[in-house]
Amino acid sequence: MTPYTHKIQYYETDKMGLTHHSNYVRFMEEARIDFFEKLGFPYHEFEARGIASPVVNIHCDFKKPTTYPDVISVLVSVKECKKLKFTLSYTMKKGEMVVCLGESTHCFLNGEGRPVPFTLYPDFYETMLKESAKTGSSEENK
Amino acid sequence: MTPYTHKIQYYETDKMGLTHHSNYVRFMEEARIDFFEKLGFPYHEFEARGIASPVVNIHCDFKKPTTYPDVISVLVSVKECKKLKFTLSYTMKKGEMVVCLGESTHCFLNGEGRPVPFTLYPDFYETMLKESAKTGSSEENK
Amino acid sequence: MTPYTHKIQYYETDKMGLTHHSNYVRFMEEARIDFFEKLGFPYHEFEARGIASPVVNIHCDFKKPTTYPDVISVLVSVKECKKLKFTLSYTMKKGEMVVCLGESTHCFLNGEGRPVPFTLYPDFYETMLKESAKTGSSEENK
Amino acid sequence: MTPYTHKIQYYETDKMGLTHHSNYVRFMEEARIDFFEKLGFPYHEFEARGIASPVVNIHCDFKKPTTYPDVISVLVSVKECKKLKFTLSYTMKKGEMVVCLGESTHCFLNGEGRPVPFTLYPDFYETMLKESAKTGSSEENK
Numbered sequence: 001m002t003p004y005t006h007k008i009q010y011y012e013t014d015k016m017g018l019t020h021h022s023n024y025v026r027f028m029e030e031a032r033i034d035f036f037e038k039l040g041f042p043y044h045e046f047e048a049r050g051i052a053s054p055v056v057n058i059h060c061d062f063k064k065p066t067t068y069p070d071v072i073s074v075l076v077s078v079k080e081c082k083k084l085k086f087t088l089s090y091t092m093k094k095g096e097m098v099v100c101l102g103e104s105t106h107c108f109l110n111g112e113g114r115p116v117p118f119t120l121y122p123d124f125y126e127t128m129l130k131e132s133a134k135t136g137s138s139e140e141n142k
Numbered sequence: 143m144t145p146y147t148h149k150i151q152y153y154e155t156d157k158m159g160l161t162h163h164s165n166y167v168r169f170m171e172e173a174r175i176d177f178f179e180k181l182g183f184p185y186h187e188f189e190a191r192g193i194a195s196p197v198v199n200i201h202c203d204f205k206k207p208t209t210y211p212d213v214i215s216v217l218v219s220v221k222e223c224k225k226l227k228f229t230l231s232y233t234m235k236k237g238e239m240v241v242c243l244g245e246s247t248h249c250f251l252n253g254e255g256r257p258v259p260f261t262l263y264p265d266f267y268e269t270m271l272k273e274s275a276k277t278g279s280s281e282e283n284k
Numbered sequence: 285m286t287p288y289t290h291k292i293q294y295y296e297t298d299k300m301g302l303t304h305h306s307n308y309v310r311f312m313e314e315a316r317i318d319f320f321e322k323l324g325f326p327y328h329e330f331e332a333r334g335i336a337s338p339v340v341n342i343h344c345d346f347k348k349p350t351t352y353p354d355v356i357s358v359l360v361s362v363k364e365c366k367k368l369k370f371t372l373s374y375t376m377k378k379g380e381m382v383v384c385l386g387e388s389t390h391c392f393l394n395g396e397g398r399p400v401p402f403t404l405y406p407d408f409y410e411t412m413l414k415e416s417a418k419t420g421s422s423e424e425n426k
Numbered sequence: 427m428t429p430y431t432h433k434i435q436y437y438e439t440d441k442m443g444l445t446h447h448s449n450y451v452r453f454m455e456e457a458r459i460d461f462f463e464k465l466g467f468p469y470h471e472f473e474a475r476g477i478a479s480p481v482v483n484i485h486c487d488f489k490k491p492t493t494y495p496d497v498i499s500v501l502v503s504v505k506e507c508k509k510l511k512f513t514l515s516y517t518m519k520k521g522e523m524v525v526c527l528g529e530s531t532h533c534f535l536n537g538e539g540r541p542v543p544f545t546l547y548p549d550f551y552e553t554m555l556k557e558s559a560k561t562g563s564s565e566e567n568k
Contacts, residue, residue: 010317010327011162011310015155015210021481022153022451026295029448033294033353043294044353054488055447061483068157069317069328152459152469153452163339164313167306168437175436175495185436186495197305199345204338211459211470295446299439299494306437352441 001038003073003093004031010068018065025058028090028102031074035088039131041124046108051116056085056105064099072099078131079103083117086128089135143180145215145235146173152210160207166242167200170232173216174246177230181273183266188250193258198227198247206241214241220273221245225259228270231277285322287357287377288315294352302349309342312374312386315358319372323415325408330392335400340369340389348383356383362415363387367401370412373419427464429499429519430457436494444491451484454516454528457500461514465557467550472534477542482511482531490525498525504557505529509543512554515561 006027014020033043046053066072072092079087090102108116118125148169156162175185188195208214214234221229232244250258260267290311298304317327330337350356356376363371374386392400402409432453440446459469472479492498498518505513516528534542544551 009310009314010156011164011313013157014152015157015159016478016480017157018480020153021484022448022455025448025451026293029295030293042353052442054442054444054491057485057487058447059483059485062481065480069326151452151456153455158336158338160338163342164306164309167309168435171306171437172435184495194300196300196302196349197346199343200305201341201343203341207338211468294440295448297441298436299441299443301441304437 001035001076003075004034005071005073006030008066008068008070008072013068018067019070021060021062024060024062024092024100024102027072027074027092028058028060028088028104031076031090032088032104035076039127041127050111052109053106054109056107057103058105059103061101062099063101064094064097066094066099070094077135078128079135081118081125081128081132083119083125084108084115086118086132143177143218145217146176147213147215148172150208150210150212150214155210160209161212163202163204166202166204166234166244169214169216169234170200170202170230170244170246173218173232174230177218181269183269192253194251195248196251198249200247201245203243204241205243206236206239208236208241212236219277220270221277223260223267223270223274225261225267226250226257228260228274285319285360287359288318289355289357290314292350292352292354292356297352302351303354305344305346308344308346308376308384308386311356311358311376312342312344312372312388315360315374316372316388319360323411325411334395336393337390338393340391342389343387345385346383347385348378348381350378350383354378361419362412363419365402365409365412365416367403367409368392368399370402370416427461427502429501430460431497431499432456434492434494434496434498439494444493445496447486447488450486450488450518450526450528453498453500453518454484454486454514454530457502457516458514458530461502465553467553476537478535479532480535482533484531485529487527488525489527490520490523492520492525496520503561504554505561507544507551507554507558509545509551510534510541512544512558 008019012019012023036043072094075091077089079089085105085107087103087105091098092100108118110116118128150161154161154165178185214236217233219231221231227247227249229245229247233240234242250260252258292303296303296307320327356378359375361373363373369389369391371387371389375382376384392402394400402412434445438445438449462469498520501517503515505515511531511533513529513531517524518526534544536542544554
């Protein structure tokens with residue numbers, strides 16, 4: 001899958017002259033949305049069905065600084081997919097240089113705020129398991 | 143009325159070393175919300191009644207730069223209040239020095255996206271007319 | 285010139301369900317940077333020469349709401365170019381529908397914070413006059 | 427030490443109706459700056475001496491959602507302080523309810539981008555060790 005690209009904007013820099021670290025969390029969201037679109041599961045379609053997909057946790061390791069007008073690529077992979085939550089990994093690069101490594105965990109909630117097992121969306125769940133088999137671990141292969 | 147104060151945060155600066163101009167639009171929103179709370183009309187109470195209050199237009203004149211860790215004060219006044227829209231003025235200062243002058247115009251929309259005349263909320267409308275009489279012009283005094 | 289495009293991100297929406305108005309000011313910056321790159325004058329090259337180009341004022345008329353995952357196009361044109369400041373116009377559309385009209389005025393400052401006349405950068409100034417002749421007014425043609 | 431408080435702003439919410447997760451990373455920065463000010467080491471004084479203090483990594487566990495106009499408190503503590511990096515913990519609460527737990531690790535860099543041991547700033551280092559003794563582990567007490 002082609003990595004997502006994001007051009008660092010002037011408003012994303014801070015007075016240190018560098019991309020403010022909080023923005024990488026936003027690049028992860030941009031790349032995640034793009035990733036699910038490319039997999040055929042646009043996030044807004046889940047929303048349209050009344051499913052919210054909140055972020056359970058995030059982690060970022062900042063390796064190298066970036067700044068305007070750098071272009072960074074974000075490669076997303078499924079680290080793990082269980083029945084109630086999945087974890088994505090993000091490798092952000094400027095050219096060949098890794099600038100940030102990220103992770104985020106997500107679940108599905110219905111309109112009442114209750115967890116929804118991904119098995120209710122078998123196409124989605126199968127795809128996630130297939131993706132996680134490429135790179136990480138899944139409930140199936142443990 | 144006491145002006146609203148906002149401490150410039152590191153993440154609000156840019157690589158020029160200054161507060162990024164887009165953030166003043168956010169300070170205006172912070173001050174506006176504070177202004178209506180102090181007047182006794184918290185914005186979230188309008189929301190709870192199904193009223194949305196979108197921004198019709200904004201204007202900012204940037205007079206002097208600010209940066210972290212400056213503290214700016216924002217004085218809000220009602221420039222004009224008509225039946226379907228009102229305009230607020232914002233004077234942002236660092237100490238005695240004006241750093242930005244802003245204006246924003248707003249209306250009320252109901253759940254169907256239709257304009258709601260402020261006269262439906264007579265307490266609010268009366269207060270706004272009173273505020274606008276202090277500083278600006280209103281439908282009444284034209 | 286091809287308009288700049290921006291896909292509305294989830295983090296750019298607010299609890300009204302729409303793109304938060306402050307972000308249009310950021311889209312204007314994105315489109316402005318893209319515009320100057322396409323004209324052959326990347327903003328970072330001015331910065332490298334010690335020139336800062338602060339925003340003197342901004343104006344936005346919000347015409348129609350947008351939201352994630354809308355894609356908007358931003359067409360930039362030079363409304364006016366004088367020796368010490370220039371004004372850009374922005375037409376933001378979702379498909380054929382105008383969603384926001386913006387304007388911003390800019391100047392050049394040197395390292396001491398003093399205004400720099402654009403005539404010091406004749407290639408830039410000529411290009412700006414030519415662009416302004418297409419759509420707006422300039423010092424030359426008044 | 428009194429916890430830092432942050433009122434959730436409208437522009438910090440997203441179309442899910444909740445505070446966008448990326449903003450908690452910004453609240454951590456706000457609280458961190460406040461924490462160091464209260465300890466007597468304002469961040470801008472380090473900057474004035476040519477020291478940059480980049481974020482090495484961040485982690486957030488999102489426990490409960492918040493939204494406008496919630497007020498959250500952020501309690502900062504020093505989890506660990508070694509000679510070249512320190513880790514802070516953040517407990518964010520809405521009333522008595524924990525809404526987010528965060529961690530961030532930081533180092534000091536000089537103008538050439540080289541790590542600066544905190545022992546060069548003995549007052550700072552001593553204070554950090556004392557703070558870490560309250561709650562966490564430090565190089566000294568291992």
